[in-house]
Amino acid sequence: MRTVLLLLMGVLALPQIYAQTCCSGGVPLSNNLGLPNEGKGSFFFGLNYDYNNLNTLNAGTDKLDDDSRLRITHSVLLSLGYAFTDRFSVETLFTWVDQSRTISQFGNENLTETSGIGDAVFLVKYAIPDLLGARTVLNLGVGTKAPFGKSDLTTAQGLQLTADLQPGSGAWDILGWASISKGLDFRPSATLSGSFTYRLTGKNNSYLNDTSIYEFGNVVQTNLGYTDQFLLFNTIFNPGVVVKYRKAFEDQIDASDLPNTGGQWVFVRPELSVQISPSIALATRLEIPVHSDVVGTQLTPTLRFTAGISYKLIKNKLNVLK
Numbered sequence: 001m002r003t004v005l006l007l008l009m010g011v012l013a014l015p016q017i018y019a020q021t022c023c024s025g026g027v028p029l030s031n032n033l034g035l036p037n038e039g040k041g042s043f044f045f046g047l048n049y050d051y052n053n054l055n056t057l058n059a060g061t062d063k064l065d066d067d068s069r070l071r072i073t074h075s076v077l078l079s080l081g082y083a084f085t086d087r088f089s090v091e092t093l094f095t096w097v098d099q100s101r102t103i104s105q106f107g108n109e110n111l112t113e114t115s116g117i118g119d120a121v122f123l124v125k126y127a128i129p130d131l132l133g134a135r136t137v138l139n140l141g142v143g144t145k146a147p148f149g150k151s152d153l154t155t156a157q158g159l160q161l162t163a164d165l166q167p168g169s170g171a172w173d174i175l176g177w178a179s180i181s182k183g184l185d186f187r188p189s190a191t192l193s194g195s196f197t198y199r200l201t202g203k204n205n206s207y208l209n210d211t212s213i214y215e216f217g218n219v220v221q222t223n224l225g226y227t228d229q230f231l232l233f234n235t236i237f238n239p240g241v242v243v244k245y246r247k248a249f250e251d252q253i254d255a256s257d258l259p260n261t262g263g264q265w266v267f268v269r270p271e272l273s274v275q276i277s278p279s280i281a282l283a284t285r286l287e288i289p290v291h292s293d294v295v296g297t298q299l300t301p302t303l304r305f306t307a308g309i310s311y312k313l314i315k316n317k318l319n320v321l322k
Contacts, residue, residue: 032079042082056289078095087129097116112161116149132182227240
């Protein structure tokens with residue numbers, strides 16, 4: 001009976017739900033997995049800023065003529081990786097997130113904003129070189145997303161904010177990750193790569209002040225990319241382009257599907273990294289949606305931009321960052 005009442009309340013509050021339920025807001029965890037293994041003893045550090053703008057309202061695949069709703073997420077992502085051997089490595093991802101939701105109607109503007117430490121990722125990886133031929137590396141990883149962030153923030157009136165506006169999820173997730181890269185024979189400086197991530201989400205058993213159980217939908221993400229390398233002004237530049245597919249299953253509250261959650265998206269992501277020294281690189285990428293198919297009516301991504309710096313330390317040798 002409690003579940004029926006919650007779903008009924010959601011349906012009666014549809015204008016508000018359209019602004020709240022979006023499956024591509026929040027911290028971009030899957031986008032930032034897969035640090036390179038540069039060999040035994042190598043250490044990798046990365047610091048990135050991510051800006052995600054959602055100002056497109058979709059019903060299924062149809063874009064609605066409505067720009068009164070805006071969702072913006074600012075994220076700071078700290079990545080750390082260490083290789084114990086040439087094949088075995090670990091990486092961690094720590095996050096901080098600031099999220100805002102603005103609804104503009106009838107000359108009035110309603111702003112809700114939250115910020116704080118987000119969830120973290122711990123991943124164990126194993127590299128298999130030359131499994132599918134020369135200059136090919138297959139990487140396999142398994143890990144978890146730990147609920148470091150708060151999931152019970154409230155408004156000034158003492159009402160608990162919805163799950164998608166919380167810095168953390170309040171649940172442990174299981175992550176499976178795989179990537180493969182292949183150096184191209186016809187152009188030795190170029191690399192073709194692909195990756196796959198699956199996130200099996202856990203349950204937040206203390207949602208809405210311990211009155212409900214909330215579970216974000218499982219997520220599948222794949223990437224296919226091409227990267228090249230050239231020298232200009234004695235500096236190495238690495239341009240690339242990635243096609244990304246992401247599918248999020250519907251969220252659940254008390255084991256019942258939540259309306260206006262879930263969907264699938266296709267993005268194109270041009271990238272550029274600059275090797276300013278043997279150990280330090282700068283990188284930027286712009287993610288543009290080319291296809292959005294959401295369940296019900298939801299805000300969906302309009303634009304995403306990421307920029308950051310990385311540092312690598314390799315024991316007893318120096319390599320160019322790939």
